[in-house]
Amino acid sequence: MIDPQPRLPSPGPSFLKEIEIRPGDERRVGMSQPQTVEGWWMGLLWCEHNGQLVTFNDLAPDYGTPPGSPLLRLGPGLSGSMSGLILEEGGRQQLRLRLGQAPADEQAPWDSPLIVVAGFRFEPARVLTMRDSELALTILQAFRDAVLRLAY
Numbered sequence: 001m002i003d004p005q006p007r008l009p010s011p012g013p014s015f016l017k018e019i020e021i022r023p024g025d026e027r028r029v030g031m032s033q034p035q036t037v038e039g040w041w042m043g044l045l046w047c048e049h050n051g052q053l054v055t056f057n058d059l060a061p062d063y064g065t066p067p068g069s070p071l072l073r074l075g076p077g078l079s080g081s082m083s084g085l086i087l088e089e090g091g092r093q094q095l096r097l098r099l100g101q102a103p104a105d106e107q108a109p110w111d112s113p114l115i116v117v118a119g120f121r122f123e124p125a126r127v128l129t130m131r132d133s134e135l136a137l138t139i140l141q142a143f144r145d146a147v148l149r150l151a152y
Helices: 071-081 124-128 131-149
Strands: 027-031 035-037 040-049 097-099 115-120
Touching: 027 131, 040 131, 071 097, 071 115, 115 131, 124 131
Parallel strands: none
Antiparallel strands: 027 040, 035 040, 040 115, 097 115
């Protein structure tokens, strides 16, 4: 079957070794080299298969595409996996996500490539106890877990 929509190439190579979303699955998550900008840890996070980005729809629930943006599922999954590590100010977690590429059709955001720009501010005491590579791996694993939750 021919894919009706051309796939974008993965922005890789990943800063860390890519992680399978499930054991034996060929789909993997990766991340760009993180940067710190005005106290925010920033990076690209993506999911790819054979060097091409998958879409959010590829991981949507079997019963169909949920309403709204896929970020409405990805954000809570990511913040839940990183609970206690993300700084909280004024009752709000300091986590920002946006699609890495706007959807071609605003009415079909799940058809977007599964790539996001992520920004975090971390609890200072927690981050001081972690090496940079350990922090990056924690984020990549949390992203993998959040990607898996898209299917729920």
